[in-house]
Amino acid sequence: MAKQSKAWWRGAVIYQIYPRSFMDSNGDGVGDLPGIRQHVPYLKRLNVDAVWISPFFKSPMKDFGYDVADYREVDPLFGTLADFDALVADLHKAGLRVIIDQVLSHSADVHPWFEESRQSRDNPKADWYVWADAKSDGTPPSNWLSVFGGSAWQWDAQRRQYYLHNFLVSQPDLNFHCEDVQQATLDNIEFWLKRGVDGFRFDACNYHFHDRKLRSNPPAAVVDDITVTAANPYGMQQHLYDKSRPQNLKFLKRLRKLLDQYGAASVGEVGDDDSLTRMAEYTSGGDKLNQAYSFNLLTEHYSAEFIRGQVLAMEHHLANYDKPGWVCWSVGNHDVPRVLTRWGHNVADPQFSRMVLALLTTLRGSSCIYQGDELGLPEADIPFDLLQDPYGKAFWPQFKGRDGCRAPMPWKKHAANAGFTVGTPWLPIPEEHKAHAATVQERPLDSVLNFTRHFLAWRRHYPALIRGDIKFYKAPEPVLLFTRKLDDTTILVALNLGDAEMRVTLPGTLHNVIPLSGHGLGRGLIDDGVIDPGRLAALLLRFGSSFTPKRCGSARAG
Template sequence: MISQTVSSSSSDARRTPWWRGAAIYQIYPRSFLDSNGDGVGDLSGITARLDYVASLGVDAIWISPFFTSPMADYGYDVADYRDVDPIFGTLADFDALVEKAHDLGLKVTIDMVFAHTSDKHDWFAQSRADKTGDKVDWYVWKDANPDGTPPNNWQSVFGGPAWTWDARRQQYYMHQFLKEQPQLNAHNPEVQAALLDALRFWLDRGVDGFRLDALNHSMFDPAFTDNPPAPEDGRPRTRPFDFQQKVNSQNHPDVVLFVEKIAALCADYGATFTVAEVGGDEAVPLMKAYTAGEKRLSSAYSFDFLYAPALTAELVVDALAQWGEAPPADSLPEGWPSWAFENHDAPRHISRWVGEEHRPAFARLTAALLASLRGNIFLYQGQELGLEQDDIPFHLLKDPEAIANWPLTLSRDGVRTPMPWDGEHFHAGFTQGEPWLPLSPTNIAKSVAGQEVDPDSQLHWTRAMLALREQYPALKLGVLEDAQADGALLTFTRSHEGQSIACAFNLSGEAIAYKAPKGSTVLAVSGATDAGLPPYAALWVQPG
């Protein structure tokens, strides 16, 4: 059931930045739509499907990296910040994408990777050439220990030491991910200036915002102090990286000063959205530091749900509690959080959180829950269809992390498989060639075309949830109050300028007794009855 609703007031729109409470749709360009038959999605493919994206009711798109790259980490190893990789198209293709998106009322945000570049970037070629050139300190170089071992004990995220020996300079260079992703020395003002110039290049082309990838990895302890060992916490350790507290190899406090430069540049271009990706065990204090006050970033991207093994009412309440309605009196106002249940790195949430028999109901529940959260919300492509995690056999893997740590690391390829546009056509309408990753029969059966003609589909339900979020200021802009976890029952209220919406969710496979406040008007219901909430049911009501 979906009720008729009223639009938010024009006064709200005038005084609120476009990004506040926005719903943002993430596009992984390799897997969205291939326009030229080479098996890899591209910018023209994105442009061709922007009408579909706009029909979802989102406010903006976030495009994962499409810059020039040797694709060691599929675009997150940038060889030129100012150009499009030929596999994705041209700068003219990007300009056409931005123009069409803006015509449809969609803002455009893009990924910027400032912790590292590709080892094929011209900056790195110059830096490694010798110890006297202009870019000698643009990357992180250190002499070997007297016995030839790496400078310290820092470990890379993808496995092994965070140091690789380079014969040209007769030094080690640092890399927190692949050895093909050398660490930029973001402490260097010249490096910061060059990165800001890269932002300016895309702002001049009409970009409306940036996701700043792995931002807390961009600076480190200049003394190169060893990381201490991490205490046992019961979690599995599949990489050497898991055995350390990363207190010296990342999270340096000077990142905040660079953040302020980024924010100042974006402010010069108007209401530009900036969101930091901040991972790790102590992420929330950093997220708040990067977004505090008016001179820092708009938001920070939460990891609370992305790798959670289960969705529980207690997890949701605890995550929401980290971002109060008002910070302590002695601190700066903090930016809004940004929430996501899955992305290009994190597995499909319905495959992680529920058994196969409950997935249709669960997908409706989580769409309602995400649309209820205070902050900005991100949907990853195909989430609106209820796509599931694909199982990619080892011989077809592309993900370098999964290959290196097989079989203990869950492959990122399983969430990066192509979008199924039409289950009746070759490769589900994604490509006329051989797709770079295979499409599964399970996800092909959930194609866009098939769901468009089914009024009860997950696609139509997701549109309805996003429409309600847009139409009710309480859901998009309001405070979140009285969040409670009573076993598997999650409840909270969203309120804004006299408007109030009560939200209830059953996060279990068993029915729960629950009654909405007497005299309430039902706005949206997924499976609820007069007797309570069936398994994985959601209910939104407006109290009478």
């Protein structure tokens, strides 16, 4: 793989693969690592910078890999360590970085560590998990709630104590106050660093530590409906004591030192009462995480004002530090309904998917694209009898869970199971998705797939869109108007997030603009400081004194 900057992650576009649903190579109905290898050319042509692979470790699969039973083994469902090594080699050869998930805050309850820990209160791993005595009336030691519903405490008859589980009952939380747990965790991470990974996505990375006094959380002043569904009482607490404890900063510094030894990068998932503040804290100083992302753009509601407010708030929090951190934006992942359904209400117009891609990758920060969004896939409607997700089963029907965004990738419209598997897929593939299959979008130059390829190739020629500062300008809803500036180059981005055509008068300082071509968005009309972007505006460029625009041969003109 060609040598790149140490800060390759800054402004990078990361493509998330949910391996169960990407490609099945052996006919068992579940995607696997050899299946990903089959589509490395597809990944290369997307012109992303890195691939993030969700958990593929040995697991009982009660939470589909986010419950790890062995941090150093590939689950047979996904292949072998040799398959992983071959995949890394193929991706590197294609010029793609490799990021893998690490689920550090908890393990599966069948992990040997937990099986030993629950045997007694004095065995060598007795304090590797969070154990606590019941109150005098037999109730749990605190009011902490599980993200997946109910109490975060589970009684264990063998130890006659409660153990903490912030997620499923089968996902006991590790005790990071224990030095041996921290060291074992770092050793497991180094195992994968030695196998050549370029970085990690750290799941639930603010859940590592808990309050040793087990103080109960106070009620939330404002119910949090960003981190969890509104049907979940978890959002009714202010989570002061069950996560985001100050001791985590010291551990993140230890983690960063290890990653720096291998030149590896990190992105942390931060779900908190005030995620943006926490993200800035966890990435500041150049000695903790490289970047972090949250659920703040994974919401059901959106508007130009909302997006502008989230980005500006993030910029404000970052500015509070001498060495500010970096943010990674995402509008879709394996935990939330697909963006086309959440924001676009399943609109058939591919322009909406193009606009969302342009929005995501022109904001200041890095970006994560979830598999299938480059095809413009809507949320799949999975009936209850075929539902797999325990989170969805717990809150059905007010919340249908995460299976709708996890339906397998449609590769071929007319093939059995859309070319994903020759067996029975673990989740059904809706007919609606087959119409968006990759092969259907291969030829049309204006398909969402080809737009993604061309736009990301074009973006690489404009460093201002990758590392530049951001400034927003006043514009009527639903228009988002901002500039990205680096050195003497300023690029104006004008996006219409609504359904109707809009005409917007530019501020006087932005009148001297020239339309760019090659990005595939179409040319916005400019007339004496007024832009007429229609359904989706073009990107516009105001030239600096010494800047000459580059043309990208692999990007189609708009």
